[in-house]
Amino acid sequence: xxxxxxxxxxxxxxxxxxxxxxxxxxxxxxxxxxxxxxxxxxxxxxxxxxxxxxxxxxxxxxxxxxxxxxxxxxxxxxxxxxxxxxxxxxxxxxxxxxxxxxxxxxxxxxxxxxxxxxxxxxxxxxxxxxxxxxxxxxxxxxxxxxxxxxxxxxxxxxxxxxxxxxxxxxxxxxxxxxxxxxxxxxxxxxxxxxxxxxxxxxxxxxxxxxxxxxxxxxxxxxxxxxxxxxxxxxxxxxxxxxxxx
Amino acid sequence: xxxxxxxxxxxxxxxxxxxxxxxxxxxxxxxxxxxxxxxxxxxxxxxxxxxxxxxxxxxxxxxxxxxxxxxxxxxxxxxxxxxxxxxxxxxxxxxxxxxxxxxxxxxxxxxxxxxxxxxxxxxxxxxxxxxxxxxxxxxxxxxxxxxxxxxxxxxxxxxxxxxxxxxxxxxxxxxxxxxxxxxxxxxxxxxxxxxxxxxxxxxxxxxxxxxxxxxxxxxxxxxxxxxxxxxxxxxxxxxxxxxxxxxxxxxxxxxxxxxxxxxxxxxxxxxxxxxxxxxxxxxxxxxxxxxxxxxxxxxxxxxxxxxxxxxxxxxxxxxxxxxxxxxxxxxxxxxxxxxxxxxxxxxxxxxxxxxxxxxxxxxxxxxxxxxxxxxxxxxxxxxxxxxxxxxxxxxxxxxxxxxxxxxxxxxxxxxxxxxxxxxxxxxxxxxxxxxxxxxxxxxxxxxxxxxxxxxxxxxxxxxxxxxxxxxxxxxxxxxxxxxxxxxxxxxxxxxxxxxxxxxxxxxxxxxxxxxxxxxxxxxxxxxxxxxxxxxxxxxxxxxxxxxxxxxxxxxxxxxx
Numbered sequence: 001x002x003x004x005x006x007x008x009x010x011x012x013x014x015x016x017x018x019x020x021x022x023x024x025x026x027x028x029x030x031x032x033x034x035x036x037x038x039x040x041x042x043x044x045x046x047x048x049x050x051x052x053x054x055x056x057x058x059x060x061x062x063x064x065x066x067x068x069x070x071x072x073x074x075x076x077x078x079x080x081x082x083x084x085x086x087x088x089x090x091x092x093x094x095x096x097x098x099x100x101x102x103x104x105x106x107x108x109x110x111x112x113x114x115x116x117x118x119x120x121x122x123x124x125x126x127x128x129x130x131x132x133x134x135x136x137x138x139x140x141x142x143x144x145x146x147x148x149x150x151x152x153x154x155x156x157x158x159x160x161x162x163x164x165x166x167x168x169x170x171x172x173x174x175x176x177x178x179x180x181x182x183x184x185x186x187x188x189x190x191x192x193x194x195x196x197x198x199x200x201x202x203x204x205x206x207x208x209x210x211x212x213x214x215x216x217x218x219x220x221x222x223x224x225x226x227x228x229x230x231x232x233x234x235x236x237x238x239x240x241x242x243x244x245x
Numbered sequence: 246x247x248x249x250x251x252x253x254x255x256x257x258x259x260x261x262x263x264x265x266x267x268x269x270x271x272x273x274x275x276x277x278x279x280x281x282x283x284x285x286x287x288x289x290x291x292x293x294x295x296x297x298x299x300x301x302x303x304x305x306x307x308x309x310x311x312x313x314x315x316x317x318x319x320x321x322x323x324x325x326x327x328x329x330x331x332x333x334x335x336x337x338x339x340x341x342x343x344x345x346x347x348x349x350x351x352x353x354x355x356x357x358x359x360x361x362x363x364x365x366x367x368x369x370x371x372x373x374x375x376x377x378x379x380x381x382x383x384x385x386x387x388x389x390x391x392x393x394x395x396x397x398x399x400x401x402x403x404x405x406x407x408x409x410x411x412x413x414x415x416x417x418x419x420x421x422x423x424x425x426x427x428x429x430x431x432x433x434x435x436x437x438x439x440x441x442x443x444x445x446x447x448x449x450x451x452x453x454x455x456x457x458x459x460x461x462x463x464x465x466x467x468x469x470x471x472x473x474x475x476x477x478x479x480x481x482x483x484x485x486x487x488x489x490x491x492x493x494x495x496x497x498x499x500x501x502x503x504x505x506x507x508x509x510x511x512x513x514x515x516x517x518x519x520x521x522x523x524x525x526x527x528x529x530x531x532x533x534x535x536x537x538x539x540x541x542x543x544x545x546x547x548x549x550x551x552x553x554x555x556x557x558x559x560x561x562x563x564x565x566x567x568x569x570x571x572x573x574x575x576x577x578x579x580x581x582x583x584x585x586x587x588x589x590x591x592x593x594x595x596x597x598x599x600x601x602x603x604x605x606x607x608x609x610x611x612x613x614x615x616x617x618x619x620x621x622x623x624x625x626x627x628x629x630x631x632x633x634x635x636x637x638x639x640x641x642x643x644x645x646x647x648x649x650x651x652x653x654x655x656x657x658x659x660x661x662x663x664x665x666x667x668x669x670x671x672x673x674x675x676x677x678x679x680x681x682x683x684x685x686x687x688x689x690x691x692x693x694x695x696x697x698x699x700x701x702x703x704x705x706x707x708x709x710x711x712x713x714x715x716x717x718x719x720x721x722x723x724x725x726x727x728x729x730x731x732x733x734x735x736x737x738x739x740x741x742x743x744x745x746x747x748x749x750x751x752x753x754x755x756x757x758x759x760x761x762x763x764x765x766x767x768x769x770x771x772x773x774x775x776x777x778x779x780x781x782x783x784x785x786x787x788x789x790x791x792x793x794x795x796x797x798x799x800x801x802x803x804x805x
Contacts, residue, residue, distance in 0.1 A: 183334070
């Protein structure tokens with residue numbers, strides 16, 4: 001189910017939170033309401049951890065992770081790293097990496113099997129990603145933008161990309177990622193998908209500006225509804241591959 | 246770990262396909278069993294039934310040697326974030342109708358403007374000081390209305406048109422179509438028309454007699470023929486169009502103007518048509534201490550030379566000798582901005598400039614009021630014949646035997662005279678001339694010549710058409726003349742009878758066939774309701790103005 005919320009009157013919830021299938025990271029906000037909404041949805045299932053990275057609150061854009069691991073930039077302090085290691089389950093490997101491009105959330109878009117990476121990422125970083133997260137890494141661009149982590153929101157069941165992505169690109173990406181992809185918007189026409197929302201296999205959190213149309217698109221592509229209407233899915237292009245290897 | 250740039254990248258711009266060989270990571274988890282793949286192609290072989298992959302392969306296999314490898318990009322469709330209809334993505338990712346309803350491009354533009362309008366002169370105020378004349382719902386008014394809108398340069402104006410409003414509602418409505426960021430919108434701007442007298446109208450309304458400059462035109466002669474002629478000239482050249490008021494005074498006319506430059510322009514016009522002497526003065530009306538502005542009333546005093554056409558003049562000795570000893574008795578033939586003088590006995594002529602005349606300032610010996618009618622008894626061209634062509638007119642010297650018409654038949658007073666009208670006169674003709682033997686002239690110049698000059702008894706000036714005019718007396722003239730609107734002050738001093746006879750004389754002058762140049766500068770208008778029967782009888786009348794010279798009077802309905 002998709003939920004609409006705001007972080008301190010700002011609709012870009014993907015900036016201040018990171019949601020995966022195994023855990024959820026939340027920024028330290030002025031009011032507790034942001035944290036409490038996540039709590040309400042997820043407390044029984046996965047741990048919700050309040051943290052900061054490098055003293056900042058934009059944790060969603062600085063770190064990248066899935067159920068296997070979490071990668072944090074070199075700006076993370078030791079205390080924060082320790083706090084994360086303590087709070088997260090043992091199966092999750094927390095690794096701090098030395099990378100020139102430190103906003104890992106903007107550079108890496110990943111689910112539990114496959115990841116898209118910024119084209120200028122170091123080779124060591126790419127190896128680390130494959131190691132820690134247990135994914136296959138593809139260097140790609142989305143609609144001509146190299147910040148793949150910002151313009152794409154990805155789960156094991158589907159993905160939402162920048163609205164200006166051409167059909168050929170969509171076909172190629174979905175072939176690589178092996179999930180159905182849709183080009184769409186979030187937060188009333190905003191193109192920066194991953195900053196406006198955060199999603200995992202069964203739930204999604206979007207900014208409060210998200211219109212009903214966008215919400216229905218999100219719910220259908222990520223398969224968040226139990227009984228999904230096939231209407232929107234059928235309108236997608238024929239080259240979507242529905243079956244996994 | 247060091248940050249080394251990876252040199253294996255040969256990413257071509259614009260291409261979304263990565264060309265470098267993919268690293269195969271075997272840590273944890275199985276991978277598909279693909280042994281090898283060509284290093285140049287970035288595709289992934291999958292054992293799937295989908296044939297689209299093969300299609301992809303074929304499109305991607307391009308000849309690398311042909312240069313840039315570009316994949317055809319088709320723009321996909323997204324759903325409008327508000328209404329959910331399919332559309333091509335744009336900057337706002339909303340369909341056009343949602344955009345139009347949400348984004349108001351007319352925001353921040355004026356919808357209600359107040360403009361000032363002067364009801365007197367129908368002009369609109371363009372601040373700070375300019376008053377623009379424009380008709381109701383005209384192109385100028387539309388331009389003015391659009392110009393009064395602020396902030397219109399931020400959007401592109403496509404169309405502007407008037408919406409009909411009641412003429413007395415004091416509201417002007419303009420429908421504007423503007424374009425901004427690809428969206429078009431039409432909206433209506435309402436202008437409220439406030440009545441506000443413009444400066445000049447308020448000044449006129451406050452004090453209608455207010456003038457800034459005046460030209461006082463005077464000619465110290467006893468008749469007004471010059472002024473009748475000048476009046477026609479002014480009308481033809483429209484020289485007094487800027488005059489606020491025209492007043493008829495004794496021996497002259499006063500013109501009042503709102504602007505000093507108008508008065509100066511009028512004076513220049515006068516200087517070009519009559520010989521004048523002028524002098525200007527100014528009087529302080531008000532003085533603004535702070536801005537050091539002085540308001541004056543300017544007065545130009547213009548004096549026309551008293552010498553008129555057909556006058557007999559006795560030139561002062563000095564002037565006569567400087568002009569080549571032209572006989573001291575001369576006849577003035579033409580007055581424009583210079584005076585043309587003709588010696589009737591030697592047919593010598595000369596011109597006197599305005600400056601030259603005023604340097605000497607002589608007066609006429611005898612004026613046309615003193616013309617006496619003579620009858621020509623005999624005329625003989627001199628031998629050898631002396632002819633002169635002066636200014637388009639032919640003169641022939643002749644000896645004539647004349648007698649006063651009043652003496653004719655009564656006594657035998659006959660004069661032998663030399664005259665310059667040999668080309669005109671025949672035996673039995675009537676002529677007008679000056680009777681010098683019976684005259685009692687008080688001229689100082691003539692006194693100086695007393696001894697050396699032989700004063701002739703008669704000087705003939707022109708042929709008389711008195712008989713013809715007698716015949717025409719009752720019949721109205723075929724043409725009419727326009728008049729300047731003049732205020733006549735002090736009616737008591739004006740001699741109506743004299744003025745009427747002057748005017749009659751003036752009209753006869755301009756009808757004179759022998760002097761077409763006099764009509765040259767005038768506009769004669771055809772009188773309506775002409776009787777055809779008269780036209781035939783007029784044909785042989787030598788003293789009628791030819792019909793061709795008459796102008797059809799143009800009647801302008803909207804004359805202000």
